[in-house]
Amino acid sequence: MPDVQPLVSEFVLKLKRRKVEGSHAVARQTAELLRSVVSQHRMGSTNQAAALADAIRSVGEQLISANPIELAVGNIVRRVLHIIKEEDISSTAVGIEGLSVTVDSDDEYDSGNDDHPTLSAAVLASHARNALRAPSLQTLLDDIPVSTALSRSASSTGDSDGKTGDKSLKTRKLKHDVIAAIGDLIEEIDTCYDQISEQAVELIHQNEVILTLGRSRTVKEFLYAAKEKKRSFRVFVAEGSPRYQGHVLAKELVEKGVQTTVITDSAIFAMISRVNMVIVGAHAIMANGGVIAPVGMNMVALAAQKHAVPFVVVAGSHKLCPLYPHNPEVLLNELKSPSDLLDFGEFSNCMNFSTQDGTPLLNVVNPTFDYVPPKLVSLFVTDTGGHSPSYMYRLISEYYSADDLVVQRKSTS
Amino acid sequence: MELDAAQNPNPDPPISAYYQTRAEHHAVVSSDWLAHAAAAAASFPDAGAGADAAPPPSPGSNGGGVIEEFNFWRRKPEAAEAVAAIMALAAVIRSSRATTMMELEIELKKASDKLKSWDATSISLSAACDLFMRFVTRTSHLEHEKFDAAKSRLIERGEKFGEISLKARKTIAMLSQDFISDGCTMLVHGYSRVVLEILKLAASNRKLFRVLCTEGRPDRTGLRMSNELAALGIPVKVLIDSAVAYSMDEVDMVFVGADGVVESGGIINMMGTYQIALVANSMNKPVYVAAESYKFARLYPLDQKDMTPAHRPIDFGVPIPAGVEVETSARDYTPPQYLTLLLTDLGVLTPSVVSDELIQLYL
Numbered sequence: 001m002p003d004v005q006p007l008v009s010e011f012v013l014k015l016k017r018r019k020v021e022g023s024h025a026v027a028r029q030t031a032e033l034l035r036s037v038v039s040q041h042r043m044g045s046t047n048q049a050a051a052l053a054d055a056i057r058s059v060g061e062q063l064i065s066a067n068p069i070e071l072a073v074g075n076i077v078r079r080v081l082h083i084i085k086e087e088d089i090s091s092t093a094v095g096i097e098g099l100s101v102t103v104d105s106d107d108e109y110d111s112g113n114d115d116h117p118t119l120s121a122a123v124l125a126s127h128a129r130n131a132l133r134a135p136s137l138q139t140l141l142d143d144i145p146v147s148t149a150l151s152r153s154a155s156s157t158g159d160s161d162g163k164t165g166d167k168s169l170k171t172r173k174l175k176h177d178v179i180a181a182i183g184d185l186i187e188e189i190d191t192c193y194d195q196i197s198e199q200a201v202e203l204i205h206q207n208e209v210i211l212t213l214g215r216s217r218t219v220k221e222f223l224y225a226a227k228e229k230k231r232s233f234r235v236f237v238a239e240g241s242p243r244y245q246g247h248v249l250a251k252e253l254v255e256k257g258v259q260t261t262v263i264t265d266s267a268i269f270a271m272i273s274r275v276n277m278v279i280v281g282a283h284a285i286m287a288n289g290g291v292i293a294p295v296g297m298n299m300v301a302l303a304a305q306k307h308a309v310p311f312v313v314v315a316g317s318h319k320l321c322p323l324y325p326h327n328p329e330v331l332l333n334e335l336k337s338p339s340d341l342l343d344f345g346e347f348s349n350c351m352n353f354s355t356q357d358g359t360p361l362l363n364v365v366n367p368t369f370d371y372v373p374p375k376l377v378s379l380f381v382t383d384t385g386g387h388s389p390s391y392m393y394r395l396i397s398e399y400y401s402a403d404d405l406v407v408q409r410k411s412t413s
Numbered sequence: 414m415e416l417d418a419a420q421n422p423n424p425d426p427p428i429s430a431y432y433q434t435r436a437e438h439h440a441v442v443s444s445d446w447l448a449h450a451a452a453a454a455a456s457f458p459d460a461g462a463g464a465d466a467a468p469p470p471s472p473g474s475n476g477g478g479v480i481e482e483f484n485f486w487r488r489k490p491e492a493a494e495a496v497a498a499i500m501a502l503a504a505v506i507r508s509s510r511a512t513t514m515m516e517l518e519i520e521l522k523k524a525s526d527k528l529k530s531w532d533a534t535s536i537s538l539s540a541a542c543d544l545f546m547r548f549v550t551r552t553s554h555l556e557h558e559k560f561d562a563a564k565s566r567l568i569e570r571g572e573k574f575g576e577i578s579l580k581a582r583k584t585i586a587m588l589s590q591d592f593i594s595d596g597c598t599m600l601v602h603g604y605s606r607v608v609l610e611i612l613k614l615a616a617s618n619r620k621l622f623r624v625l626c627t628e629g630r631p632d633r634t635g636l637r638m639s640n641e642l643a644a645l646g647i648p649v650k651v652l653i654d655s656a657v658a659y660s661m662d663e664v665d666m667v668f669v670g671a672d673g674v675v676e677s678g679g680i681i682n683m684m685g686t687y688q689i690a691l692v693a694n695s696m697n698k699p700v701y702v703a704a705e706s707y708k709f710a711r712l713y714p715l716d717q718k719d720m721t722p723a724h725r726p727i728d729f730g731v732p733i734p735a736g737v738e739v740e741t742s743a744r745d746y747t748p749p750q751y752l753t754l755l756l757t758d759l760g761v762l763t764p765s766v767v768s769d770e771l772i773q774l775y776l
Contacts, residue, residue, distance in 0.1 A: 135759050137706055137774040140577065141548040141570050288754065288763060324761055326591050374763075390765035402760060 003040045007033060008059055015066035015073070023072040023283060024217065027189050027318040030063060030076040035182045038080075038175065048174055049088035056080055060407045069334045069369075071284040071292070071321045078322065078404045079185060080178075085401055087177040135402065188383070192316030193218060195383035197225035203312065203381070208233045208276045211309075213265070214240030214294050215249035216281025218314045222381075223279075227256050234259040236275060238268055240296060242340040242366065265296050272303040282315040284332075286325045287396055289374030289389025292332055295367050301376035310378040317382050320392065322400045328371040338364030429723035431494065431535035431672075432743040434487055435604075436632045436725070479505050479524040480531055491606070495541030495707050496575045498528060502545050503571025506564060514560065521549060534723035536673025536681055540710040545571065547774055581705040581758035582607050586614040589756050592701060597665040598623045600657070600693075603683040604634035605670020607703040609641055611756075612668075616645045623648045625660055627685065631727040634683070654685055658692045667693045671704035675712045676771055678749035678764025680704065681720065684742060690751035699753035706759045709767055711775070714746045 011033050014020045020029060034056060041055050060077035067073065196218055204210065204226040210233055212219050223235065235258055239246035246262060253260045263271055272278075278300060284292040291297070291313055304311040325332060341364055344351075350362035374389035384395065482504045486497035505524045511517040525542040532538060549567060589611045593599070601608055601624055615622065624642055626649055629635040639649045652660055667689060671680040680686070680702050693700050714720050725743040733739060749764035756762075759770065 137544065137709060137759070137770050138547075138551070140544065140706060141574065287761070324591065327594065390763050393763060393766055394769070 004037050004059075007036060008062060012062055012066045015063065015070065018067070021070075023070075023319050024189065024192075024316070026070050027072040027076050028186060030073050031080070031182060031186045031189065033063075034059065034076065034080045035179055035186070038178050038182065041175070043172075043175055049084055052174075052178070053081055053084050056084065057407055064407055069332060071323075071332075072318055074323075074407065075284075075318055075321055076185070077407055078400045079318075080182060081404045081407075082399060082401050083181045083185070084178055087174060087181060091174065091177065189316065189318050192318070192383040193221040196314055196316065196381055197221045199381055199386060200226040201229045201231065203279075203386075204231050204233055204277075206232055209236065209274060210234070211236045211238065211268070211272065211275040211278045211300070212249070213238040213246065213268075213280055213296055213300050214243070215245035216314070218281045218316065219279055220249060220252060222314050223253060223258065224256055227258055234261065236261045236263055236271055238263050238265050238296070238300070240294065241265055265299070268300055269303045269306075272307050272309060275307075275309055277310050277312060278304045279312045279314060282313050282319060283369055284319050284321050285313070285315055285380065285392060286328070287322050287393060288324060289377065289380075289392045290325050290328070291372040291374075291377060292325070292328060292369050293372055295370045298370045298372050298376075301372045305376050311376060312379045312381060313372075313377055314381045317384060317395065317399065320382070320395055320399065322396045322405060325371060328369075329367075332369065332371070334368045336366045336368055338366055340366055428726065429534040429743055430532045431538070432632075432723055432725045434494075478508070479527060483528055483531075492575060493537065493578050493606070493705070494535055495537045495544075495705075496578045498538050498541040499545050499571050499574040501528065502542065503568050503574075506568050506571065512560065514563065517564065518546075518549060521546060533721045536710045536712070537708050540673065541707055543711070544707055544774070545574075578705060578707070581707075582610045584758040585703050585705070585756050586610045588761055589701070589703065590615060590618065590620075592666065592756075593620055593622055595621045598625065598663055600625045600627070600660070600664045600667045600689065601638060602627045602635075602667070602669050602686055602689050603629055604632075604638050605703065607670050607705065608668050609638070611703055612642060612647060613645060616647050623650070625650050625652055625664060627651075627657060627689070628653050629683065629685070630654060631725060632683075654688075657689050661692050661696050661698065664693075664698055667698060667700045669700070669702055671702050671708060672744060673710045673712070674702070674704050674708050674755065674767055675710055675714060675746070676768045677713055678752065678755070678767045679714070680747050680752065681712075681714070681744055682747065684745050687717075687745040687747045687751075690747045694751045700751060701754050701756055702752055703756045706757045706770070709771055711771055717746055720744075720746060 011020075011029065015026070020026055037055060037059050038052065041052055044051055056077065060074070060081075063077065064074045200222045204223075208231075210223070212223075212235065226233065235253055237246045237250045237253070237260055239262060241264075250260045250262050280293060280297060280300065282291045282293045286292065293313075301311050303309075347362065351360045353360055377389045380387045380389065380392065382395070387395070479501050483497050483501035486492055486500045487494065489497075502521060502524060505521060506517065509517055509520050511520055525546055528542055529539045548570070552563060552567060585607055593611075593615045599622060601612075612624065624647055626635040626639045626642070628651060629638075635651055639651050642649045669680075669682055669686050669689070671682050673681040675681060682702075690700050712720070723743045724741040727739060727741055752764050754761055755764060755767070759766075
């Protein structure tokens with residue numbers, strides 16, 4: 001794969017240096033990069049899907065380790081792996097079912113498969129489809145070694161056709177299908193704002209007061225859409241220190257004619273009792289329904305819970321991560337530069353490294369993210385609709401496969 | 414002391430056979446017990462031999478045969494109750510003289526009902542029977558399969574279930590490793606083989622952690638658990654059941670097993686689990702339940718008394734005066750809002766997934 005390596009290295013460098021930030025941009029660029037990887041991949045004649053998945057995994061490993069906090073990278077890599085599996089299984093299942101039509105007239109098929117003489121084509125096809133789903137009670141007692149059964153039937157499909165022309169057709173078909181599906185994924189990432197904003201008018205009613213923290217593009221589009229539909233509502237924007245992106249959002253809302261009030265983060269508890277609903281964005285949604293959000297969000301969620309104010313999180317489905325948050329405040333957080341908080345010039349005499357143990361007396365901590373536990377969230381609004389936190393696991397099993405949780409190169413050769 | 418195979422042992426007061434077995438498997442062996450057992454064996458020379466002999470030959474499709482078969486498998490301490498049930502049903506298939514799937518299903522249904530009514534208190538027994546019946550029904554609806562082939566496949570899958578159960582425990586142990594971090598303290602209640610497997614794997618991965626074990630009256634499960642943990646070199650502290658709230662602030666997480674997982678996502682487990690979950694919840698400590706997926710049952714208890722009563726005799730050491738009642742229920746129900754996560758072989762699940770899985774299985 002030498003053609004793709006410079007592209008991959010360039011992107012890895014961008015991720016490492018935090019030149020590309022924000023889930024949307026990262027997700028889109030990752031998807032485009034993986035599409036290039038797939039299209040440049042030279043497909044072998046056997047076991048193509050596994051080889052392709054392996055190529056994606058090795059690229060994915062590099063990308064994820066470049067910026068482990070940016071969960072969107074891992075999400076897209078896992079989505080692509082799932083797409084490859086899906087396309088492979090659906091094309092093979094179609095092949096098997098096509099074969100079963102000719103089975104009755106073809107005796108040698110029955111005698112050919114000695115190990116599983118009783119497994120009909122219909123059984124194999126249904127097992128192939130089950131293999132794609134997460135393990136469930138239905139399949140607990142089953143034990144068809146699906147991969148070997150499938151590969152045998154796939155090769156017997158090839159043999160019975162006996163033409164190399166057909167094999168290369170199948171090769172190109174898989175690649176083509178995967179590239180088309182990744183294209184759909186990119187489009188889904190781009191249009192997530194529109195789909196989420198469509199639900200705004202059902203959520204925001206007349207004369208409501210909404211609170212938000214910082215500036216989230218999804219929240220902005222959401223509020224714009226409600227304004228388009230002539231809802232009259234007011235917005236309290238908490239400024240979101242230390243970056244004060246709330247100021248930018250306030251300006252943008254005023255341009256659209258929304259009545260806005262800017263408050264400090266410390267005033268949230270004071271103002272929350274006058275608010276009808278809290279609508280915020282997220283950096284990532286974890287598998288248990290917990291949210292990784294810009295710093296300060298946990299405080300807003302606790303304030304909302306104390307005053308029984310619904311806490312709504314709007315996020316595109318590319319932010320949904322299949323991992324569990326273990327110790328998220330430490331492991332899924334990043335400390336940014338202290339210069340956001342304190343000016344180097346003014347405090348240079350506190351940064352005195354000549355003390356006894358070489359550490360200065362003044363420490364400045366600037367964490368980027370906060371973890372909001374699932375019990376504080378009332379509703380998730382995603383491009384697939386509104387869901388409660390306890391439902392998020394279902395979306396995960398639709399988009400991701402269970403064995404892709406750890407992205408690692410599998411084959412050694 | 415063992416029982417008439419066709420009838421529920423000790424019908425008055427109804428002592429639960431399930432909990433009696435668990436006590437036999439996991440109770441602490443004391444010297445009086447040993448003397449007692451030796452005396453019993455001497456007077457009934459065939460009683461001890463019967464337990465270890467080959468499985469009783471199931472004569473034809475005799476309904477009583479399934480109970481004997483079940484009892485044979487149930488005695489083995491490593492095998493889960495569900496495994497014993499499925500082995501018994503597989504044996505019924507093997508000895509069946511049915512020639513069509515419908516006939517076979519009817520025989521199996523009879524055997525399964527017999528098993529379920531023999532011990533109405535065991536949830537994993539009835540859940541496993543239902544799971545196997547669903548598997549049989551689904552298999553029989555797949556076309557193009559000859560009867561003999563289907564029958565042998567059913568028997569093979571049934572007998573493999575013991576392996577599936579062990580594999581399930583290993584999967585759960587692997588999934589749980591991330592939840593145990595170095596320097597953490599966990600509270601364990603009851604003797605669960607799954608939880609023990611989790612702790613064994615963590616110890617072999619050289620994680621440093623500490624376990625607080627509740628005593629677990631009246632079965633003294635805590636003492637047995639602490640024996641096992643001490644053998645693995647894990648620092649253990651035993652608490653009496655009433656000391657749980659006292660020690661809860663030094664605890665980082667609570668691990669329990671489950672006798673059954675009900676449709677609401679709550680669990681039915683040894684008496685005391687509900688109490689511990691309440692205390693943990695009020696102090697914001699996570700409660701993790703380790704349970705295999707075949708324990709998911711189609712029950713929906715609305716309160717503590719909503720289940721089939723299961724009693725265990727409690728020995729207080731001193732005689733209780735006549736006219737004083739004793740609460741002898743062996744288990745309680747913990748509602749889902751006090752549980753943080755279910756660690757199962759289907760993955761790490763939130764309690765709301767249980768009803769989803771059950772719906773998929775039964776519809």
